[in-house]
Amino acid sequence: MIELKLQSILRHVKSENPEKRYEALDQLFEYKQQDGIEVQIDVIKEIIKTAASHFPERVDKWDNPSYYLIDFVCDFPMPEVIDGLITHFDGLDLHAKERAIEFLLSTEDEGVLYFLEEKIISLIETVDFVIPIEELSFYPVLIKAILDSSLEKLHSTHYKYMIYDLILSLNVSGYEQGYKKETILASLLKDYQTEKQEYLKFDHEYSTKFVYTAWKDSYFIVRNRMKLFISLMQYYYSPEIGLELKQILDFSDPVIKTQALLVCTGKNLPYEENTIVACANHIESAEMTYWGLKEKNLDHLYPITEGKQPHLAKSKLFFAITNLTEEGEDAVTHFPEDIQIIDKVETTNAYGQPVRHYLMSFSEHGTVYAGWAGGYALEEGDDTADSWDGTYTDFVEFHSASMEKHKEEFFIKRAEEKHEYENSVYFESSPKLSMGAWFFLALLITHWIREALNGFEGSILPSIFFTAVGGTLCLYEIIRNKKRKISIFGLQLVKKDGAKQYSIGLDKIKKIEYNKKHVLVFNKKNDLALKFPLKWVRYELFHLHMMEHTAHLKDRPFIQT
Numbered sequence: 001m002i003e004l005k006l007q008s009i010l011r012h013v014k015s016e017n018p019e020k021r022y023e024a025l026d027q028l029f030e031y032k033q034q035d036g037i038e039v040q041i042d043v044i045k046e047i048i049k050t051a052a053s054h055f056p057e058r059v060d061k062w063d064n065p066s067y068y069l070i071d072f073v074c075d076f077p078m079p080e081v082i083d084g085l086i087t088h089f090d091g092l093d094l095h096a097k098e099r100a101i102e103f104l105l106s107t108e109d110e111g112v113l114y115f116l117e118e119k120i121i122s123l124i125e126t127v128d129f130v131i132p133i134e135e136l137s138f139y140p141v142l143i144k145a146i147l148d149s150s151l152e153k154l155h156s157t158h159y160k161y162m163i164y165d166l167i168l169s170l171n172v173s174g175y176e177q178g179y180k181k182e183t184i185l186a187s188l189l190k191d192y193q194t195e196k197q198e199y200l201k202f203d204h205e206y207s208t209k210f211v212y213t214a215w216k217d218s219y220f221i222v223r224n225r226m227k228l229f230i231s232l233m234q235y236y237y238s239p240e241i242g243l244e245l246k247q248i249l250d251f252s253d254p255v256i257k258t259q260a261l262l263v264c265t266g267k268n269l270p271y272e273e274n275t276i277v278a279c280a281n282h283i284e285s286a287e288m289t290y291w292g293l294k295e296k297n298l299d300h301l302y303p304i305t306e307g308k309q310p311h312l313a314k315s316k317l318f319f320a321i322t323n324l325t326e327e328g329e330d331a332v333t334h335f336p337e338d339i340q341i342i343d344k345v346e347t348t349n350a351y352g353q354p355v356r357h358y359l360m361s362f363s364e365h366g367t368v369y370a371g372w373a374g375g376y377a378l379e380e381g382d383d384t385a386d387s388w389d390g391t392y393t394d395f396v397e398f399h400s401a402s403m404e405k406h407k408e409e410f411f412i413k414r415a416e417e418k419h420e421y422e423n424s425v426y427f428e429s430s431p432k433l434s435m436g437a438w439f440f441l442a443l444l445i446t447h448w449i450r451e452a453l454n455g456f457e458g459s460i461l462p463s464i465f466f467t468a469v470g471g472t473l474c475l476y477e478i479i480r481n482k483k484r485k486i487s488i489f490g491l492q493l494v495k496k497d498g499a500k501q502y503s504i505g506l507d508k509i510k511k512i513e514y515n516k517k518h519v520l521v522f523n524k525k526n527d528l529a530l531k532f533p534l535k536w537v538r539y540e541l542f543h544l545h546m547m548e549h550t551a552h553l554k555d556r557p558f559i560q561t
Helices: 002-012 018-033 040-052 063-072 079-091 092-106 110-126 140-155 160-171 179-204 208-215 217-231 241-247 252-266 273-281 285-293 308-322 401-422 435-455 461-482 541-548
Strands: 337-348 352-362 369-378 425-429 484-489 492-497 500-505 510-512 518-523 530-531
Touching: 002 063, 002 241, 018 063, 018 092, 040 079, 063 079, 063 092, 079 092, 079 110, 110 140, 140 160, 140 179, 140 352, 160 179, 160 217, 160 352, 179 217, 179 241, 208 217, 217 252, 252 273, 252 285, 273 285, 273 518, 285 308, 308 337, 308 352, 337 401, 352 500, 352 510, 425 541, 484 541, 492 530, 500 530, 510 541
Parallel strands: none
Antiparallel strands: 337 352, 352 369, 425 484, 484 492, 492 500, 510 518, 518 530
């Protein structure tokens, strides 16, 4: 049983021997990678309690049992986990607290959010804490409360940019645009000027190849900070900010230039037509320009009106390749050049919707490779920019096969991936032994202990009969439960009850609700399609997996929390 193995891990992570701690954490990581595992509540509670206890002095960065234990339990979104994290929060390591906060924010519980408000503000005041910007972006009221207490951290080296990120999230949410405008505008101008000087060190020699092959992180940090400040200029505007935006439109970096252009279009500020054309045509900013304008309902300003899809496909493949990460001494820095559209194929995705993929070629380190960009959804039009996942390269040399052979290999790969996906089980749950069965087993154990202590006085035939009958009933229940399952099998939600099996496509589900006894699954016509006992699943886990496996759908179902 996994519970016994987890108990062993809990003992070893507290060992004075670093090697034993490493092996225990490695084994814990292996369990974390397994899909659909279930752990008894009492063991999960013990894991949280252990994470908040004292550990031997660390010997390296990996040596942080508190964090890894909490990271493990955060895969189990149950009320007991929430209560345990709140109860033992103060005893956790700082990194474990950061992970716990990310998890607790996902609960969307008002009481939990009040708890987090106090804890986050306290952490900001006392330690160098990493604020979970993305997770907080859904809670503008909480962000405002944090800013009200921590705005002076704009002058902190550690917190400066995180506070600016929170300010941007608050403004983007629309909850309070122009929050403390005079104070923030003064700081924004001052900090932007400092960062601009850092950027100008790169501007004169700027080239896309330098960025991705030489400058890398040292430049990306500067670029991201510039983008942050420019985004804030949308909400903190002044004549001086206007002059800065005008200057940015002449910078060499197309990404920074596009960020300023989007602010100008949003505020109806003047810009040159050749600026938007340059941003739309540059491989680093083509998609950013289009989607930035579309988000503002200004996509009619996008200067490429025909052949938009193949144009954006080049940018999509570029980033798919440059974002590939390799580690080690022999790691290769990927930078594709001379990206060309060769041909296109049209097919359907897993849901039968028409999509288009582009066969492409690109050069890297003197070799020409084949790549694919897509799949572009064709339901909304022939030249739409909307796409599903499907952009990649296997670094197959382009001239090693004919164009038709590349297409053949593409369809073979898609068929294999589709078969694997549609035949994979991503969640599975069966009913556990009933309370009556557990009660009987407890009585049975107690009875035999009493008989043993009494030296088996008298006839034990009634006890044997009682054990045989009860054991047979428990065994029958176990066997029956194994034939009862709820699973996410490929693209289907499946209910199996003995020899009977029922299923519904994930894309056909309109909503999932539950009551005290049953989980109810409705189709798009709002008819009841599936119904199964609530005790067949841990609903919190079922909800989590259903959310994950329907997140990509255009028409996502409502899933009751």
